[in-house]
Amino acid sequence: MARNTVRIYTDVAVSSCSGSGPTYTVNYGSSVANVQIGDVVTVYKMEAGGGAFSGSNEESKYTYHVTGITDSDTLTLKYITDSNGDGDDSPCDLPSGTGSSGSPNKAPHIFDRNLGSAFLAFVH
Amino acid sequence: MEKLSFNEEQIAKECQCPRSGFCEFFGQEMTYDPPNWQWCQNATPEERLWYSEQCEKKRFRREEEKRLFLAGEYVTTEQLIKDCRNLLLPQVAKLNLRGILGVPRSGMLPASMLAMWLNLPLYTLDASDRLFVLSGATEFGGVRMEDHKGTSGRLLVVDDTIYSGIAMRDMKTKIPEHAYFSCVYFRPESDFKPDFYSRELKPPHLLEWNLFNCTYIEHALLDFDGIFCPNVPQEVCKNEAKYIEYIKSVEPFHHRIPKTKCRGIVTARLEKYRDITEEWLKKHNINYGSLSMYPTEKREKRDKNHVEESSTFKAKIFSNSSAKFFIESELAEAVRIREKSGKFVICPK
Numbered sequence: 001m002a003r004n005t006v007r008i009y010t011d012v013a014v015s016s017c018s019g020s021g022p023t024y025t026v027n028y029g030s031s032v033a034n035v036q037i038g039d040v041v042t043v044y045k046m047e048a049g050g051g052a053f054s055g056s057n058e059e060s061k062y063t064y065h066v067t068g069i070t071d072s073d074t075l076t077l078k079y080i081t082d083s084n085g086d087g088d089d090s091p092c093d094l095p096s097g098t099g100s101s102g103s104p105n106k107a108p109h110i111f112d113r114n115l116g117s118a119f120l121a122f123v124h
Numbered sequence: 125m126e127k128l129s130f131n132e133e134q135i136a137k138e139c140q141c142p143r144s145g146f147c148e149f150f151g152q153e154m155t156y157d158p159p160n161w162q163w164c165q166n167a168t169p170e171e172r173l174w175y176s177e178q179c180e181k182k183r184f185r186r187e188e189e190k191r192l193f194l195a196g197e198y199v200t201t202e203q204l205i206k207d208c209r210n211l212l213l214p215q216v217a218k219l220n221l222r223g224i225l226g227v228p229r230s231g232m233l234p235a236s237m238l239a240m241w242l243n244l245p246l247y248t249l250d251a252s253d254r255l256f257v258l259s260g261a262t263e264f265g266g267v268r269m270e271d272h273k274g275t276s277g278r279l280l281v282v283d284d285t286i287y288s289g290i291a292m293r294d295m296k297t298k299i300p301e302h303a304y305f306s307c308v309y310f311r312p313e314s315d316f317k318p319d320f321y322s323r324e325l326k327p328p329h330l331l332e333w334n335l336f337n338c339t340y341i342e343h344a345l346l347d348f349d350g351i352f353c354p355n356v357p358q359e360v361c362k363n364e365a366k367y368i369e370y371i372k373s374v375e376p377f378h379h380r381i382p383k384t385k386c387r388g389i390v391t392a393r394l395e396k397y398r399d400i401t402e403e404w405l406k407k408h409n410i411n412y413g414s415l416s417m418y419p420t421e422k423r424e425k426r427d428k429n430h431v432e433e434s435s436t437f438k439a440k441i442f443s444n445s446s447a448k449f450f451i452e453s454e455l456a457e458a459v460r461i462r463e464k465s466g467k468f469v470i471c472p473k
Binding site: 016018019020021022023024025048050051052068076078079085086087088089092097098099104105106 | 152153154155157158159160163175177178179180181182184185287288290327328339340342384385413446
């Protein structure tokens with residue numbers, strides 16, 4: 001069934017993380033006040049310093065769910081899966097490919113909300 | 125870190141850990157906050173087995189990262205200068221150059237040296253990407269630069285490293301004229317091939333000139349005395365009042381204040397000086413994850429064989445952490461921490 005999703009935030013920079021998985025406390029560099037529990041966080045993991053994400057060149061696409069909200073810039077995320085099967089990793093340890101080899105930047109986070117199906121049924 | 129025992133047969137059915145701590149089944153700390161221990165308490169057997177597979181992959185990845193890091197290179201600023209002078213300078217010295225253009229910020233380091241050695245004007249790009257000569261108070265660098273005004277030579281663009289080639293490609297689009305491109309360290313897999321470079325440098329590498337600015341510092345454990353501030357002089361150590369006064373008021377090494385949060389600080393300073401130490405760190409805006417200090421009651425043991433005891437203490441914490449490298453000020457201790465932990469240790473000069 002087709003699902004409706006809306007983008008809540010694009011490219012939110014992370015400041016720091018704690019926890020060893022599967023859940024992590026993530027502190028963001030800016031407010032994520034519009035996020036709700038259950039929202040989906042996507043992070044494109046790139047080779048450190050090897051070039052930015054350009055649509056399909058990621059090493060792995062990581063998916064987390066928002067499981068807790070501490071304040072406007074601190075959330076709890078739970079690892080769900082990653083496309084390359086690399087396994088659980090901290091959402092702060094995924095490089096964006098930008099920066100330099102001596103100082104790789106962290107991949108930004110994208111927030112989406114799954115709205116569910118648009119129509120449950122058509123009635124004559 | 126408390127180690128909790130588990131019964132492997134039972135674990136799939138239910139969590140065996142009565143409280144948060146190190147879980148041998150997952151091979152990692154299961155924290156209370158964020159709620160990883162609580163997650164395990166409520167997880168189904170399938171979810172526990174799924175996560176143990178994830179942890180296995182994570183361990184494998186970390187081992188691989190550790191192996192790569194140990195094969196990596198730490199480049200000192202002294203080495204950068206040597207490689208620039210001995211390997212890059214001879215290649216560019218006879219070119220018809222009208223100036224050196226540095227790629228801010230770290231590229232300005234070799235660019236400035238080359239401009240000095242070749243007696244050429246030093247350029248950068250301004251906020252509008254226009255060529256801007258760094259001439260100080262003079263119009264074009266003073267009388268010594270007169271000969272270079274309006275000459276027909278090319279610009280030499282210089283960066284410290286080319287890794288992906290993004291910065292250089294970006295620079296190339298901004299320079300309206302034909303220029304030479306160069307760097308001191310070049311990653312062979314880069315898709316930007318410079319005209320000149322000193323030598324190849326494969327990843328991973330740590331560069332002394334941006335070590336405390338770089339994001340890798342978040343994966344580092346750091347020694348305290350000798351890294352953030354000068355070591356306490358021997359004569360001061362003998363008098364506790366003077367020692368306290370010293371550690372309260374010592375000036376930091378301003379070039380070693382991490383710009384992001386380091387993983388942790390591990391010091392052979394005694395635990396009883398924790399308050400003073402934490403206050404000093406706060407005063408100098410040093411952001412850290414944890415501060416491990418040497419147990420006060422073991423002071424005599426430490427002082428009988430300082431190098432051995434300190435390095436054993438530091439190596440144990442380093443081994444049990446997920447930190448990728450340790451920055452230690454004393455060479456003798458650095459060697460021992462490396463031996464005992466089997467992990468990457470840097471001893472900056």
